[in-house]
Amino acid sequence: xxxxxxxSLTKRYGKKSVLNGISFSYEGTILGxxxxxGSGKTTLLKCLTGLLKPSSGSVTWQIEGIIINQxxxxxxxxxxxxxxxxxxxxxxxxxxxFLSDLGNHARQSDLTGLLKTYDSxxxxxxxxxxxxxxxxxxxxxxxxxxxxxxxxxLDEPGSNLDAKGKKLVEDMVHDYSSRGKMTIIASNxxxxxxxxxKIIDLNK
Numbered sequence: 001x002x003x004x005x006x007x008s009l010t011k012r013y014g015k016k017s018v019l020n021g022i023s024f025s026y027e028g029t030i031l032g033x034x035x036x037x038g039s040g041k042t043t044l045l046k047c048l049t050g051l052l053k054p055s056s057g058s059v060t061w062q063i064e065g066i067i068i069n070q071x072x073x074x075x076x077x078x079x080x081x082x083x084x085x086x087x088x089x090x091x092x093x094x095x096x097x098f099l100s101d102l103g104n105h106a107r108q109s110d111l112t113g114l115l116k117t118y119d120s121x122x123x124x125x126x127x128x129x130x131x132x133x134x135x136x137x138x139x140x141x142x143x144x145x146x147x148x149x150x151x152x153x154l155d156e157p158g159s160n161l162d163a164k165g166k167k168l169v170e171d172m173v174h175d176y177s178s179r180g181k182m183t184i185i186a187s188n189x190x191x192x193x194x195x196x197x198k199i200i201d202l203n204k
Contacts, residue, residue, distance in 0.1 A: 002063050002150060002182040003027040004048070009057035011043050018043045021057070024200055029177040032196030033186040039202040041186040042081070045155055048184070049077055063150060078144035080137075081155035088129025092120055092139050095128055099146045111146070118142035119168060133160040141172060152176050152183040158192055170195060 004026045011019040018040045035041045046052035048059055050070045061068040061076075068076060086095045096111050115121040120138050123131060128139060137160045144152060157169045173195050176183050185192055193199055 001027060001065070001180070003061070004031070004182070005060040005062075006048065007058045007060075009044070009047055009059065010055050011040070011047060011052070012055045019047065019054070022200070022202075023057075026198055028197045029180065029182055030173055030196045030198075031182065031184045032193045032199040033184065033202065034188060034193055034199050035202030036188060041188075041202060042083070042155055044200070044202070045081070045153060045184065045186050049073065049079065049153055061151075076150045077153060078147065078149035078151070079153040079155075080140045080144040080157060081153070082159060083155075084140070086128050086136075086139065086143060089127065091125050091127055092131070093124040095139065096143060096146055099143055114142045114145060118145070118172075119164070134162060134165060137161055138165060138168070141169065145172070150181050152181060154183060155186045156189075157185060157187070158189055166191065 006025075007023050009019050009022040010017065022044065033041050033044055043052065047054045050059075050073050061073060063076065087098070090098065093111070093115070096114060100111060112121075115124050118138050118141050120135070120142055123135055128136065131139065141157065144154070154169070154173075158166045161169065169192070173183050173185070185196060187193055
């Protein structure tokens with residue numbers, strides 16, 4: 001069981017407040033963060049995962065009743081987002097192998113399976129920088145799954161994907177949910193938010 005608690009999260013940039021005292025608790029498997037562009041979805045994700053320090057408030061993660069500190073949280077996360085880039089000068093396969101080697105997680109056979117699962121096998125030997133935006137998004141999703149994380153963070157996961165790619169996102173989320181892992185989806189797309197069992201609406 002994975003539990004997330006946010007208490008009075010606030011984030012200010014100078015005099016501008018992006019998040020204003022957001023509090024919620026969650027212990028399901030698919031959490032949605034909804035809101036229009038500029039509403040603070042990405043900022044909230046970054047605060048929840050330790051990529052950004054809130055101006056005030058706190059975030060607490062627990063896995064099987066054990067509190068996870070910020071230093072260890074990264075090892076439990078998989079993250080796919082427009083602002084997280086892979087190495088353009090490496091091939092798709094080399095990027096995934098590099099990420100695997102960082103944590104000594106996946107065997108070569110596992111990486112081959114990932115490429116097939118995320119519909120990226122046919123361009124695995126192509127440079128990441130030479131791919132279309134849709135192909136790059138597929139690879140980002142595969143990269144987020146390399147270490148089979150307990151917590152999956154997807155920021156606008158359907159961005160630049162066709163219908164087949166969006167079905168891939170849906171299958172990914174359902175797979176993680178079926179195995180008791182937690183996925184957090186930040187989106188303003190109804191088809192993605194319909195996957196969630198709870199939604200934090202930043203428009204309200």
